[in-house]
Amino acid sequence: xxxxxxxxxxxxxxxxxxxxxxAKELKxxxxxxxxxxxxxxxxxxxxxxxxxxxAASEVNKNDRSQQxxxxxxxxxxxxxxxxxxxxxxxxxxxxxxxxxxxxxxxVERVTVILDGNNTRNDPNEWRFLFHSDFxxxxxxxxxxxxxxxxxILKINNEFESLNRHNKRYSQPNSTVKGSTxxxxxxxxxxxxxxxxxxxxxxxxxxxxxxxxLEGHDHSTDTQSAINSVKGGKVRENKARKVNHADQYSxxxxxxxxxxxxxxxxxxxxxxxxxxxxxxxxxxxNIGPAMIIGSIITLLIIQIIGVTLKNKYMLYTMWPTSFxxxxxxxxxxxxxxxxxxxxYKGIKYFRYS
Amino acid sequence: MAIIGIDLGTTNSTCCAWKxxxxxNIPNALNSLxxxxxxxxxxxxxxxxxxxxxxRLLTHPDKTVAVFKRLMGSEHKVKIASHSFxxxxxxxxxxxxxxxxxxxxLGEKVTEAxxxxxxxxxxxxRAATKLAGELAGIKVRRLINEPTAAxxxxxxxxxxxxxxxxxxxxxxxxxxxxxxxxxxxxxxHASSGDNFLGGEDFVQAMIDHVLSAKNxxxxxxxxxxxxxxxLQMESLKKRIDEVDEExxxxxxxxxxxxxxxxxxxxxxxxxxxxxRVRNPIQLALQDAGMHAQQIDEVILVGxxxxxxxxxxxxxxxxxxxxxxxxxxxxVVGMGAGIQAGLLVHNxxxxxxxxxxxxxxxxxxxxxxxxxxxxxxxxxIERNSVVPISIERTVHTVRDNQDALMIKIFQGENRxxxxxxxxxxxxxxxxxxxxxxxxxxxxxxxxxxxxLVVDVSVDSTGKTxxxxxxxxxxxxxxxxxxxxxxxxDKLKFHPRDNQKNAQLIAKADRLFKSNLGQVRxxxxxxxxxxxxxxxxxxKISIEKAQQEFSNYLDVLEKEGRF
Numbered sequence: 001x002x003x004x005x006x007x008x009x010x011x012x013x014x015x016x017x018x019x020x021x022x023a024k025e026l027k028x029x030x031x032x033x034x035x036x037x038x039x040x041x042x043x044x045x046x047x048x049x050x051x052x053x054x055a056a057s058e059v060n061k062n063d064r065s066q067q068x069x070x071x072x073x074x075x076x077x078x079x080x081x082x083x084x085x086x087x088x089x090x091x092x093x094x095x096x097x098x099x100x101x102x103x104x105x106x107v108e109r110v111t112v113i114l115d116g117n118n119t120r121n122d123p124n125e126w127r128f129l130f131h132s133d134f135x136x137x138x139x140x141x142x143x144x145x146x147x148x149x150x151x152i153l154k155i156n157n158e159f160e161s162l163n164r165h166n167k168r169y170s171q172p173n174s175t176v177k178g179s180t181x182x183x184x185x186x187x188x189x190x191x192x193x194x195x196x197x198x199x200x201x202x203x204x205x206x207x208x209x210x211x212x213l214e215g216h217d218h219s220t221d222t223q224s225a226i227n228s229v230k231g232g233k234v235r236e237n238k239a240r241k242v243n244h245a246d247q248y249s250x251x252x253x254x255x256x257x258x259x260x261x262x263x264x265x266x267x268x269x270x271x272x273x274x275x276x277x278x279x280x281x282x283x284x285n286i287g288p289a290m291i292i293g294s295i296i297t298l299l300i301i302q303i304i305g306v307t308l309k310n311k312y313m314l315y316t317m318w319p320t321s322f323x324x325x326x327x328x329x330x331x332x333x334x335x336x337x338x339x340x341x342x343y344k345g346i347k348y349f350r351y352s
Numbered sequence: 353m354a355i356i357g358i359d360l361g362t363t364n365s366t367c368c369a370w371k372x373x374x375x376x377n378i379p380n381a382l383n384s385l386x387x388x389x390x391x392x393x394x395x396x397x398x399x400x401x402x403x404x405x406x407x408r409l410l411t412h413p414d415k416t417v418a419v420f421k422r423l424m425g426s427e428h429k430v431k432i433a434s435h436s437f438x439x440x441x442x443x444x445x446x447x448x449x450x451x452x453x454x455x456x457x458l459g460e461k462v463t464e465a466x467x468x469x470x471x472x473x474x475x476x477x478r479a480a481t482k483l484a485g486e487l488a489g490i491k492v493r494r495l496i497n498e499p500t501a502a503x504x505x506x507x508x509x510x511x512x513x514x515x516x517x518x519x520x521x522x523x524x525x526x527x528x529x530x531x532x533x534x535x536x537x538x539x540x541h542a543s544s545g546d547n548f549l550g551g552e553d554f555v556q557a558m559i560d561h562v563l564s565a566k567n568x569x570x571x572x573x574x575x576x577x578x579x580x581x582x583l584q585m586e587s588l589k590k591r592i593d594e595v596d597e598e599x600x601x602x603x604x605x606x607x608x609x610x611x612x613x614x615x616x617x618x619x620x621x622x623x624x625x626x627x628r629v630r631n632p633i634q635l636a637l638q639d640a641g642m643h644a645q646q647i648d649e650v651i652l653v654g655x656x657x658x659x660x661x662x663x664x665x666x667x668x669x670x671x672x673x674x675x676x677x678x679x680x681x682x683v684v685g686m687g688a689g690i691q692a693g694l695l696v697h698n699x700x701x702x703x704x705x706x707x708x709x710x711x712x713x714x715x716x717x718x719x720x721x722x723x724x725x726x727x728x729x730x731x732i733e734r735n736s737v738v739p740i741s742i743e744r745t746v747h748t749v750r751d752n753q754d755a756l757m758i759k760i761f762q763g764e765n766r767x768x769x770x771x772x773x774x775x776x777x778x779x780x781x782x783x784x785x786x787x788x789x790x791x792x793x794x795x796x797x798x799x800x801x802x803l804v805v806d807v808s809v810d811s812t813g814k815t816x817x818x819x820x821x822x823x824x825x826x827x828x829x830x831x832x833x834x835x836x837x838x839x840d841k842l843k844f845h846p847r848d849n850q851k852n853a854q855l856i857a858k859a860d861r862l863f864k865s866n867l868g869q870v871r872x873x874x875x876x877x878x879x880x881x882x883x884x885x886x887x888x889x890k891i892s893i894e895k896a897q898q899e900f901s902n903y904l905d906v907l908e909k910e911g912r913f
Binding site: 189 | 418426429534630799
């Protein structure tokens with residue numbers, strides 16, 4: 001079924017028509033009543049819009065390629081100085097001059113910070129940028145950002161081209177660290193300008209930059225949340241959620257181990273005891289025979305418990321593992337392992 | 353049997369109801385549309401919510417708490433007096449108070465509600481908000497994103513078609529949404545935001561700057577001093593547009609300190625925060641595949657957007673004029689109210705369909721090319737239209753692997769440990785060689801923000817599913833009932849004498865923060881007012897209330913806090 005069939009219209013290049021058709025169809029499959037129908041319809045709608053836009057941009061491209069000879073479109077961004085030779089009012093002119101002067105001053109200061117081994121990774125040195133009067137000016141910000149990034153890349157690439165010996169004996173702050181780049185991203189927001197990064201620095205360098213700038217880190221959020229609470233007393237409870245998943249898979253592993261271990265120890269135990277049993281019965285020692293009989297039953301119950309993963313049958317294994325501990329040396333080892341597996345394995349029931 | 357819309361804000365909350373084909377704004381007992389999201393206990397262990405509690409933040413900081421919305425979705429608790437509350441419990445107290453107001457105003461019982469959440473809230477925070485509603489004893493019909501609510505209020509009010517960029521900066525969160533309204537369809541194209549950028553952060557930045565300029569650390573400050581400083585900075589922020597140059601004086605560790613503030617100072621202090629405004633706007637535009645020029649109108653929502661500096665920055669960034677016709681403080685509540693009307697299929701709203709997006713990427717943990725765990729594999733990309741259902745296939749990585757542990761994460765980071773963990777499904781597999789066993793993971797995300805994970809093992813055909821409704825570590829049904837009955841036991845401060853209690857709390861606050869002559873005047877005024885209250889003469893009480901309230905307002909206007 002093509003997208004046009006879903007929208008129940010003929011193929012068209014008019015966005016308006018597509019929208020009307022979508023609106024009409026949407027009334028029949030509202031998202032909260034028919035989620036699957038909605039997903040199909042919405043995908044068709046988006047695909048149709050995309051087709052139209054693609055067709056439109058191709059038409060544009062053809063137009064442009066015909067025009068190229070007559071007028072070369074000069075949309076080259078001027079990276080270094082925000083200085084365009086267009087007539088401006090005196091105030092604007094004054095502001096631009098001020099901006100240029102400030103820009104040069106900032107460039108000088110930034111260069112000094114980046115050239116110093118001790119200063120380049122120190123947030124205190126960079127803090128002035130956050131409070132600069134002009135940093136909110138988007139052009140100023142963008143140009144300074146590109147300048148800083150260019151400089152950072154030069155420093156880091158220079159370091160990378162050193163041979164191993166020089167790398168090892170260089171000073172600790174020879175490169176600009178990822179944390180610094182992340183900090184500065186708070187000012188220049190390079191992550192949002194991937195297109196221009198690629199334009200200025202090429203794909204390889206852009207990837208280097210993006211590797212240093214990862215997405216938002218949720219693990220730092222909690223502390224800021226606690227700091228902003230007013231009044232009362234916050235009692236901090238560690239988030240245990242990720243542990244749950246790990247503990248759960250650990251518990252499953254532990255139960256597996258426990259199963260093997262129990263089969264061995266209990267199997268041997270039952271064998272030994274059943275050899276003793278007939279002798280006891282022949283001697284008419286009914287008392288001890290009863291005790292050994294019930295121990296065998298208990299061991300069998302425990303084997304069943306481990307196989308079926310029954311919580312209550314597993315609890316009876318605590319005393320068993322304790323008695324095993326007393327049978328030095330092999331029993332001690334098995335008993336110790338058993339209690340460890342039990343301790344971890346019991347958690348399984350909390351999450352399943 | 354009424355359904356209401358609630359805007360549960362970081363600093364202020366509001367509620368609205370849809371009745372007889374029109375929207376009703378519901379005032380609280382103090383006749384104000386805004387109820388501060390502050391909760392406290394008074395000396396008789398009665399619960400105080402709203403303005404009274406806010407006044408007592410200075411005089412009784414150990415028995416009052418504010419700005420707790422940011423703790424939603426975490427496991428931290430707040431201790432006030434001898435009680436310990438979780439963030440959903442505190443929020444539920446605010447909701448209870450709003451419901452009481454609504455019931456008094458509408459004259460019928462409120463049983464259901466639509467609650468607004470910041471668009472950039474994650475699943476855990478949404479689950480906590482829903483829990484807050486349930487702990488208040490109501491059914492939460494839907495959680496609506498705040499910018500979406502604002503757009504509904506705007507779009508349906510004006511019936512104007514086009515594409516809107518909504519900037520919602522409240523007390524604690526900043527949300528950006530791009531939406532289009534055409535032929536009765538309200539479509540959200542993209543949402544983005546910053547959960548730690550709001551009015552409270554501006555005040556905090558001012559406080560930090562003053563303290564660092566005076567070489568005082570926040571820890572060494574007494575609670576009274578720091579709250580006073582907070583109040584002073586909050587009031588300065590509110591009237592900053594009219595301030596030219598002013599010298600503030602306050603107590604720091606027993607010394608009276610003077611500090612000069614002006615426009616330039618304020619601009620410099622908040623620049624780091626304004627820089628953070630750009631990021632979500634660009635991201636939202638990028639995700640929607642749009643340019644700033646394609647936006648027809650920019651709508652401002654939330655109290656913090658009143659700030660001139662914010663408006664100038666955004667206007668420059670987008671190169672256009674901003675619009676803000678509806679009171680930015682209550683517009684979200686109005687939208688939630690309209691959504692409530694939509695849900696009960698009110699006739700006036702029948703022809704509107706709303707489609708929304710999920711703002712975060714949802715995915716699972718996989719191993720990277722070197723076999724180390726911890727890599728995040730996206731399944732539902734951020735800003736996909738909901739409801740949505742997507743399937744991905746995963747393979748085993750070890751020989752004789754007998755189980756798959758599918759951990760569900762939400763976030764944009766490449767590493768799972770930096771994203772938000774939502775839950776897990778464990779799937780047993782038949783043992784085999786590495787890479788030969790596979791399972792298909794299907795994530796389905798519905799309009800209420802409910803995530804369902806289905807896993808089917810290809811070789812055995814067995815399927816497993818899990819509803820990630822309440823994140824683990826939240827409350828089980830029995831815990832919920834226990835918490836509900838505990839909250840039911842708490843007594844609220846009676847509604848009818850709230851006005852008097854609020855005035856006395858305010859006077860107490862002013863008494864504590866002032867010295868000398870003003871203090872003596874206040875003491876006698878309070879004593880006088882209390883004497884009139886004891887006499888229980890209705891007419892003289894009303895008169896005294898008016899006079900006392902005017903007197904306190906005058907004091908506050910003089911710059912005494």
